[in-house]
Amino acid sequence: MNVLSPLQWMFYLAALLAIVASLKVITGKNSVHSLLYLVVSLLAVAVCFYLMGAPFAAGLEVIVYAGAILVLFVFAIMMFGLGKDETLNAPKITSFRVWIGPSVIAVLLLAQLVYVIDSPDIQDKLTSNVINAKQVGALLYGPYLLAVEIASFLLLAGLIAGYHFAKPTGYHDNNHSGGW
């Protein structure tokens, strides 16, 4: 049984944090708290990506998933107007322990990231098998060009469907085109 290298320790720790945060997501009671844990879970997975030698994917995970998609969730929760019935169950004073869980996991991930970037041993191992953004871009706009075009159609369809469904009901009751 060989001993684990520091890089492997970092990976397993990040994987454990991702699993714990994902479990907290599906067992949560308050949707905003679950969303906070989901952000932390995605950040932990981003650290895993970085340690697997995919820094470009890790950056995309943070920017697009944690940055854009989850902000969409937050906006939607604000539009649901759940504030009334959720604050009834929530403690009156926003106590320390509401945000202690996600912040502890986030601080652990930050410490991991700082350690990984600072340690020359891990960096040596990482740079030997990293796949950089240039290779991904050359592949994306070469053999996968058709897939990129289809993905753009998918995004356009998402945009139109989002616009159509999120329109307030009764907006055009005089014609018959309402509904789902």
Place this chain on the structure above:
Amino acid sequence: MSVIPLEHILILASILFVIGFVGVIVRKNTLYILMSLEVMLNAVGVAFIGAGSVWQQADGQVMFILILTLAAAEVAVGLALLLQMQTRFKSLDIDLLSKLKG
């Protein structure tokens, strides 16, 4: 060759996928179902990135980018449907959607 064995990456991906799947099955709040779907898509991304890094191919990251696009479109449509549901039923309970007309 990657430092982390492929088996462990796939174990992580399947654990995350199962967590998301259990969330989809168990929760009745539609918002939680969408969040669990995100966890599941993310697990698939882990599997793709892991395989790509083990075989030193950039295809895994290309697939991850396509999954990212899919997740963005899915969330946009899903949340818009949830807004409709909230205005019609004043609730996000998935059981209210069991009676479909047509």
